[in-house]
Amino acid sequence: MKITNQVTNAETADSAWKSLYRVGGVAALIAGVIFRRNLGPEISLFSAQKQPDTIIDWFTLLQNNRLLGLSYLNLFDIVDYALVGLMFLALYAALRRANKSYMAIATTLGFVGMAIYFASNTSFSMLSLSDQYAAATTDAQRSLFLAAGQAVLAINNPGAIYQGTGIYVSFLLLAVAGLMVSAVMLRSSIFGRVTAYVGILASAFDLAYCITFAFVPAMTVYLLSAAGLLLMVWHILIGRRLYQLGRLERKTPPKQS
Numbered sequence: 001m002k003i004t005n006q007v008t009n010a011e012t013a014d015s016a017w018k019s020l021y022r023v024g025g026v027a028a029l030i031a032g033v034i035f036r037r038n039l040g041p042e043i044s045l046f047s048a049q050k051q052p053d054t055i056i057d058w059f060t061l062l063q064n065n066r067l068l069g070l071s072y073l074n075l076f077d078i079v080d081y082a083l084v085g086l087m088f089l090a091l092y093a094a095l096r097r098a099n100k101s102y103m104a105i106a107t108t109l110g111f112v113g114m115a116i117y118f119a120s121n122t123s124f125s126m127l128s129l130s131d132q133y134a135a136a137t138t139d140a141q142r143s144l145f146l147a148a149g150q151a152v153l154a155i156n157n158p159g160a161i162y163q164g165t166g167i168y169v170s171f172l173l174l175a176v177a178g179l180m181v182s183a184v185m186l187r188s189s190i191f192g193r194v195t196a197y198v199g200i201l202a203s204a205f206d207l208a209y210c211i212t213f214a215f216v217p218a219m220t221v222y223l224l225s226a227a228g229l230l231l232m233v234w235h236i237l238i239g240r241r242l243y244q245l246g247r248l249e250r251k252t253p254p255k256q257s
Helices: 002-016 018-033 039-044 055-064 066-072 075-095 100-120 123-135 139-155 165-186 193-212 217-247
Strands: none
Touching: 018 075, 018 217, 055 066, 055 123, 055 139, 066 075, 066 123, 075 100, 075 123, 075 165, 075 217, 100 165, 123 139, 165 193, 193 217
């Protein structure tokens, strides 16, 4: 009777997470298919307007085509990380029994990394400076906003592989979080081994980037490209499985005689 009650309680608890599984699954699929990392550079391949080189060109682009300018400033990465945050919550719910400590640490690292990225992204700062520059009425004011915009670009250049300490720390924390989650997947029957190994490879490439960017800068573009492709596949595999978990019917416990 005691064992039956434990099974029933476990099933009830899992049933309570079904909505989160569905939300996390949809978020992971959207992150993998649409709002994936490096979407801004991909957009530039199909746009006649290339990424600006000077601060005045940036301000002009943001005034003439805000969406394109913000995409070059990695605005879509903010959306991507927000979606990945929902995915991490659902993964914690799904994998917490396999290793609750690892999943708690991984989820915390993931959210800290996302928070650092949100604070480090300069898209809205540049947009605000662009608007103020356009509204300026004196040369002194324009010079002030140009200097501020140049400082923002110097700290966090969207065209560079290395985009400042905040972005670097964010990549590092999310890579460690992804590696821990993938390791827990290997100890659980919920996700397949393919999903786990794809996550391990993606995180390994991100970690390799974090380790080698200062010593072998020529390799960073290849490491980030490989990591981005594998992360896209990983998110799709996770999204598909989480959505399946959200649709599973709760099993009815056997009646006791």
